[in-house]
Amino acid sequence: MSDGGVPYGRKTQKAPKISELHVLWLNDGMSCDGDSVSITAASEPSIEDIVLGAIPGLPKVHLHNRVLSYENGDEMMAYFDKAANGEIENFVVVMEGSIPNENLSGEGYWAGYGTDPATGQPIKTTEWLDRLAPKALAVVGIGTCAAYGGIHAMKGNPTGCMGLQDYLGLGWKSRIGLPIVNVPGCPVQPDNFTETFLYLLRQLAGLAPMIPVDELGRPTWLFGYTVHQGCDRAAYYEQADFAKQYGSRKCLVKIGCWGPTIKCNVPKRGWIGGIGGCPNVGGICIGCTMPGFPDKIMPFMDEPPGGVLSTNLIRPYGALIRNLRRLTDRQVDKEPKWRHNRAEYTTGYDPGRPEKQHPVNVPSFFRAENKPE
Amino acid sequence: MNDVAPIPQTSARSGKPRGTLIEKHWDPITRIVGNLGIFTKIDFQNREVAECYSTSSVFRGYSVFLKGKDPRDSHFITSRICGICGDNHATCSIYAQNMAYGIKPPPMAEWIINLGEAAEYMFDHNLFQDNMVGVDFCEKMVKETNPGVWAKAETTAAPHAADHGYKTIGDIMVALNPFTGEFYRETLVMSRLTREMFSLMEGRHTHPSTLYPGGVGTVPSHQLFTEFQTRLATYAEFMKKCVPLHNDLFDFFYEALPGYEEVGRRRVLLGCWGAYNDPDKCDYRYEHMSDWGRAMFVTPGVVVDGKHVTTDLVDINLGIRILLGSSFYDGWEQQEMFVTRDPLGNPVDRHHPWNQTTIPRPQKRDFEGNYSWVMSPRWRHPQTGEHLALDTGGGPIARLWSTALAGIVDMGYVKATGNSVKIYLPKTRTKPEVEFEWQIPKWSNAIERDRSRTYFQAYCAAAAYYFLQRAFAELAAGRTRTWTEFKVPDEAIGCGFHEAVRGVLSHHLVIKGGKIANYHPYPPTPWNASPRDVHGTPGPYEDAIQNTPIFEENGPDNFKGIDIMRAVRSFDPCLPCGVHMYVGGGKTIKTIHSPMFGVAHQEKP
Numbered sequence: 016m017s018d019g020g021v022p023y024g025r026k027t028q029k030a031p032k033i034s035e036l037h038v039l040w041l042n043d044g045m046s047c048d049g050d051s052v053s054i055t056a057a058s059e060p061s062i063e064d065i066v067l068g069a070i071p072g073l074p075k076v077h078l079h080n081r082v083l084s085y086e087n088g089d090e091m092m093a094y095f096d097k098a099a100n101g102e103i104e105n106f107v108v109v110m111e112g113s114i115p116n117e118n119l120s121g122e123g124y125w126a127g128y129g130t131d132p133a134t135g136q137p138i139k140t141t142e143w144l145d146r147l148a149p150k151a152l153a154v155v156g157i158g159t160c161a162a163y164g165g166i167h168a169m170k171g172n173p174t175g176c177m178g179l180q181d182y183l184g185l186g187w188k189s190r191i192g193l194p195i196v197n198v199p200g201c202p203v204q205p206d207n208f209t210e211t212f213l214y215l216l217r218q219l220a221g222l223a224p225m226i227p228v229d230e231l232g233r234p235t236w237l238f239g240y241t242v243h244q245g246c247d248r249a250a251y252y253e254q255a256d257f258a259k260q261y262g263s264r265k266c267l268v269k270i271g272c273w274g275p276t277i278k279c280n281v282p283k284r285g286w287i288g289g290i291g292g293c294p295n296v297g298g299i300c301i302g303c304t305m306p307g308f309p310d311k312i313m314p315f316m317d318e319p320p321g322g323v324l325s326t327n328l329i330r331p332y333g334a335l336i337r338n339l340r341r342l343t344d345r346q347v348d349k350e351p352k353w354r355h356n357r358a359e360y361t362t363g364y365d366p367g368r369p370e371k372q373h374p375v376n377v378p379s380f381f382r383a384e385n386k387p388e
Numbered sequence: 389m390n391d392v393a394p395i396p397q398t399s400a401r402s403g404k405p406r407g408t409l410i411e412k413h414w415d416p417i418t419r420i421v422g423n424l425g426i427f428t429k430i431d432f433q434n435r436e437v438a439e440c441y442s443t444s445s446v447f448r449g450y451s452v453f454l455k456g457k458d459p460r461d462s463h464f465i466t467s468r469i470c471g472i473c474g475d476n477h478a479t480c481s482i483y484a485q486n487m488a489y490g491i492k493p494p495p496m497a498e499w500i501i502n503l504g505e506a507a508e509y510m511f512d513h514n515l516f517q518d519n520m521v522g523v524d525f526c527e528k529m530v531k532e533t534n535p536g537v538w539a540k541a542e543t544t545a546a547p548h549a550a551d552h553g554y555k556t557i558g559d560i561m562v563a564l565n566p567f568t569g570e571f572y573r574e575t576l577v578m579s580r581l582t583r584e585m586f587s588l589m590e591g592r593h594t595h596p597s598t599l600y601p602g603g604v605g606t607v608p609s610h611q612l613f614t615e616f617q618t619r620l621a622t623y624a625e626f627m628k629k630c631v632p633l634h635n636d637l638f639d640f641f642y643e644a645l646p647g648y649e650e651v652g653r654r655r656v657l658l659g660c661w662g663a664y665n666d667p668d669k670c671d672y673r674y675e676h677m678s679d680w681g682r683a684m685f686v687t688p689g690v691v692v693d694g695k696h697v698t699t700d701l702v703d704i705n706l707g708i709r710i711l712l713g714s715s716f717y718d719g720w721e722q723q724e725m726f727v728t729r730d731p732l733g734n735p736v737d738r739h740h741p742w743n744q745t746t747i748p749r750p751q752k753r754d755f756e757g758n759y760s761w762v763m764s765p766r767w768r769h770p771q772t773g774e775h776l777a778l779d780t781g782g783g784p785i786a787r788l789w790s791t792a793l794a795g796i797v798d799m800g801y802v803k804a805t806g807n808s809v810k811i812y813l814p815k816t817r818t819k820p821e822v823e824f825e826w827q828i829p830k831w832s833n834a835i836e837r838d839r840s841r842t843y844f845q846a847y848c849a850a851a852a853y854y855f856l857q858r859a860f861a862e863l864a865a866g867r868t869r870t871w872t873e874f875k876v877p878d879e880a881i882g883c884g885f886h887e888a889v890r891g892v893l894s895h896h897l898v899i900k901g902g903k904i905a906n907y908h909p910y911p912p913t914p915w916n917a918s919p920r921d922v923h924g925t926p927g928p929y930e931d932a933i934q935n936t937p938i939f940e941e942n943g944p945d946n947f948k949g950i951d952i953m954r955a956v957r958s959f960d961p962c963l964p965c966g967v968h969m970y971v972g973g974g975k976t977i978k979t980i981h982s983p984m985f986g987v988a989h990q991e992k993p
Binding site: 042043045046047048049050052053055056058061062063066067081082083084085087088091120121122123124125126127128129130136137165166167169170171172173174201202260261262263281286287288290291293297298299300301303313314315316 | 421447460523584590598
């Protein structure tokens with residue numbers, strides 16, 4: 016070190032545009048807390064990376080999440096109160112769980128978070144959302160329930176619950192112009208959330224442009240592709256080789272997998288540390304990231320309606336390709352005949368003619384021309 | 389009016405006259421899953437909790453919206469009840485569906501499910517114990533609540549320092565500080581490793597992708613089991629440090645705070661519904677349930693005052709009663725009875741889950757009337773007819789107690805002796821083989837619930853060694869089928885019994901016209917977090933916290949309620965399937981000499 020102990024390289028480090036950020040996590044929508052639990056599984060980045068400031072240039076993060084909070088009860092809720100009263104300038108709201116329709120709960124409530132000191136009654140989760148959303152830098156929906164309603168918004172539900180954009184309105188923007196950011200999944204894939212959150216931190220720090228999301232608030236780099244496009248069983252589909260029972264290694268589309276049409280990256284990313292997933296490990300895709308989940312996919316274990324047509328169309332093509340590949344496989348599954356332990360050259364090499372060339376013989380109709388694309 | 393007992397006019401422990409009561413509440417209770425509030429009245433003169441109410445403020449309505457759905461969807465849907473042990477629900481639902489469809493999965497499927505569920509217990513207890521409960525015992529918390537205890541911890545040598553590497557109890561407490569503590573962070577990393585193990589077997593955590601009625605979609609292979617085995621070895625090595633560390637920490641609390649055994653203590657009223665089916669015995673037929681239930685690798689049972697009332701799942705099933713009394717629901721006396729006799733011909737009660745109809749009625753919270761979205765499950769003692777408010781003690785203490793007493797389980801790696809459970813972990817990278825022995829404790833209290841949790845983590849690691857051995861044997865024999873085909877009958881009933889991470893779990897299913905006519909899951913927390921029932925019997929949290937002594941050094945003004953928090957968290961509350969403590973701004977209420985608070989319960993079933 017030089018210059019009075021200041022390292023030379025420190026000039027690479029810039030202070031973030033905002034120095035501190037509070038994350039107010041509304042756990043008590045109608046949720047199972049599965050998304051909070053899920054983020055403890057993340058490693059890209061991990062929750063410790065975010066809270067302990069492992070990544071330089073980002074604001075210091077104060078996380079107020081019921082599942083992980085050191086404080087209890089009113090001590091924890093004090094942060095929510097302060098933010099709602101304008102005493103915390105920079106905060107992000109993370110909504111977890113479906114948002115109940117409290118117009119239907121009469122004098123009672125479907126979901127409350129904390130106790131109102133004046134009345135002794137629970138404070139409705141929707142009241143918190145009403146008070147916090149207008150002052151937040153961003154509102155983020157974690158999991159399909161918060162994003163679109165999810166399981167608890169299923170047909171026949173008694174609570175009339177919904178997702179963030181049903182509640183705040185499609186096209187809602189935060190006071191600094193951010194749309195609702197939704198990271199769906201039931202539960203959310205751990206890294207999908209922390210990575211999106213990291214993007215937001217970078218944006219708020221002034222290190223990244225506006226977060227790219229689609230019209231339903233999903234980060235495009237995570238949800239711009241289908242399950243099928245990332246599935247290692249898609250090759251079985253291509254060859255029209257479909258599983259008839261669970262436990263098979265083949266494509267699961269005939270026994271309930273919706274992968275070809277569902278926007279989700281899980282088969283590609285795996286579930287945790289690259290391990291697990293859905294169709295890639297034998298689990299049918301039930302479309303849990305989608306706004307139409309679950310009703311439009313149930314009953315889950317039946318073939319998707321569109322699957323009958325598409326799997327029949329691919330059968331002749333698949334049968335042909337499968338047979339052609341079998342032919343090729345038969346060839347490459349054998350060693351060349353010149354490999355042996357006899358005292359003679361059969362490789363084509365001639366000690367008397369060391370200058371001789373040895374081109375590989377390939378039937379010309381199988382060979383693509385080496386044309387530049 | 390109910391015959392709710394008034395707050396006694398004298399302290400239950402000291403016999404001295406009741407002091408001034410101060411209301412304190414904690415809403416929400418943090419570091420648990422789900423919404424729970426605990427509301428108390430505290431007698432600071434006698435340093436004890438005089439009264440406690442437990443409440444949950446969230447309703448979602450699973451039993452309502454399941455009606456009319458395809459029964460094959462039920463495990464996918466009920467998994468979403470809980471975000472930390474969703475897979476326990478999915479598994480239990482599959483058990484109930486297997487019974488209803490009359491099928492038995494291939495043995496390989498059962499070993500895969502047992503391995504997945506073992507990984508779930510290893511993960512979940514681990515995360516809860518040291519990232520949530522552990523914070524109540526960390527340096528920061530102990531300094532804020534009991535500076536005297538912290539001073540002693542700093543100079544007390546840890547008896548098992550050689551096993552876990554922390555020289556003093558104070559060092560252990562520092563290691564438990566949230567995020568900055570070394571052991572806290574190591575636990576987080578272990579919680580990921582175990583979730584990898586889980587995902588190998590069940591696809592994804594917490595809502596599995598590969599579980600089906602009839603078996604699993606997981607493809608068994610040498611790679612699959614090897615990937616599990618290498619991770620299991622890492623976890624087993626961690627356990628060899630984790631168990632002695634917790635013994636040192638918990639033993640220290642008894643020593644530093646004489647009388648600490650009274651914190652969270654209640655009568656021994658434990659329920660365990662059994663875990664890990666044995667495919668050699670289990671055919672999912674109700675008629676044989678007594679036998680295959682006893683063959684489970686965690687023995688089901690109801691333990692009252694230290695003795696088994698039963699180990700028979702049929703008795704357990706028939707004794708379940710869902711009571712109201714303080715909950716936001718209407719009674720269902722006028723609704724349809726779905727099951728009047730079980731398949732053995734035994735009568736089934738109207739308040740049994742098979743016959744329940746959930747009718748939500750949102751209303752204001754009133755601690756003298758209805759105050760929770762949680763109902764009051766009870767278990768009717770077949771001899772005395774009492775409706776017992778059984779608890780699960782957060783799961784492990786009940787499982788170990790029931791298993792130990794029964795003396796049936798013998799996997800080699802785990803052996804129940806009649807009064808203890810021996811747990812064997814073979815050699816790992818840097819540590820030799822170890823045998824731990826969980827002994828039936830003297831009390832059902834906060835510390836022993838927490839201690840049992842750590843032992844049960846080791847139990848599951850040992851059991852996983854056994855399950856792996858069996859899975860490898862199936863693989864070697866070429867028996868790799870994992871699924872049995874089935875047809876959904878037009879009319880059928882089923883029940884599933886399992887242990888969710890934090891205790892008893894049952895799913896009751898009725899199928900009519902090929903659709904779900906009735907579905908009622910009963911996870912552990914309704915048992916533990918239940919409010920006062922129609923008979924006035926408080927739920928286990930309420931009961932365990934009432935009369936709990938206060939050891940915290942803070943007075944009413946900066947009271948944190950740490951002893952109450954430890955008591956509540958020892959039950960591993962998980963309220964998607966809760967407790968709130970209420971510190972009502974330190975408002976003083978008058979000394980109660982006559983029945984007042986909580987006596988005006990409405991007459992409800």
